[in-house]
Amino acid sequence: MRLNIAVLAGDGIGPEIVGQALRVMKAVAGKFGHELHTEEALVGAVAIDATGNPYPDATHELCMRSDAVLFGAIGHPRFDNDPSAKVRPEQGLLAMRKKLGLYANIRPLITFPSLLDKSPLKTDRIEGADFVAIRELTGGLYFGQPQGRSENGNTAYDTCLYTREEVERILKLSFEFARKRRKKLTVVDKANVLATSRLWRQVSKEMEPQYPDVEVEYMFVDNAAMQLIQWPKRFDVMVTENMFGDILTDEASVIAGSLGMLPSASVGVHTSVFEPIHGSYPQAAGKNIANPCATILSAAMLFEYAYNLNEEAALIRKAVEASLEAGAVTEDLTDDKSKALTTSAVGDWIVQYILK
Ligand code: IPM
């Protein structure tokens, strides 16, 4: 099979982690007889520097004509500390999600046996946790208009806005996801306070009869934040609003042992994007110390979701698990930093496992 992949490495550690994921993809493609074609494009702060636009048209066109996008990270401290910046790297990521119609961000969470002791949570609580958080990605507080400042600058506003159509499509995807798993769906909201949450709940209740085999529960987001680390095994599929999903999944990463382990797939209308859930980690940029596993596991999701190449995906996951078991890990996963491997050495280990 010919695989046409757009590669958007972005900022910070993006190029380093994407570089390792690409090596892994090449190894897998070679092993299974696929022709891997990749083309790179700019996004984020590097795109602002080069073109003034964090998501240039040329990048969008490349994404549109590719089968899938492998994405690194975006963000730069020089913008984080400048609230008056008119153009921000994050706008590139949001524009990409919006223009590609990527309304669902699928964030699976599993625990790896060899990382159980890396979590600050007790092993009996997390062992065997296996759930999928589905984060709505193109609506809610991130995109609702109006957003801005009053003329005197002393009042600021963001709008949480959802249409029935947006809620229906993300819930449909989530019900169907639950159907393929343990058939339990948790709709996370703040329906005791927010009008948008009440719309989500109403629409979900209307849809329930179409999925009699799926058990649905409704949970307030504050409660969900607590239950997630109290007893994560109770969850199968959870679906939630954009910002709730952003926050809950960073929280959930402590179950897996490191934010550097969580991959994601953003799917919707046009080309799907595969991206680690972590950010650009600017403190580590260029140091060859960041954990490449979240991006490598995102590449596994790419094989599975974009091409249905499940054996290829399974081999990548097996290789990552083997590297963890062998202790071939970056410093976020070692107690003794002197035992940590570099980003590229972890990549070497995984590539060699795949090729053998
Ligand atoms: C994520 C990131 C982004 C988000 C940032 C970089 C805009 O945190 O993908 O989770 O908030 O969506």
Ligand code: MN
């Ligand atoms: Mn996030």
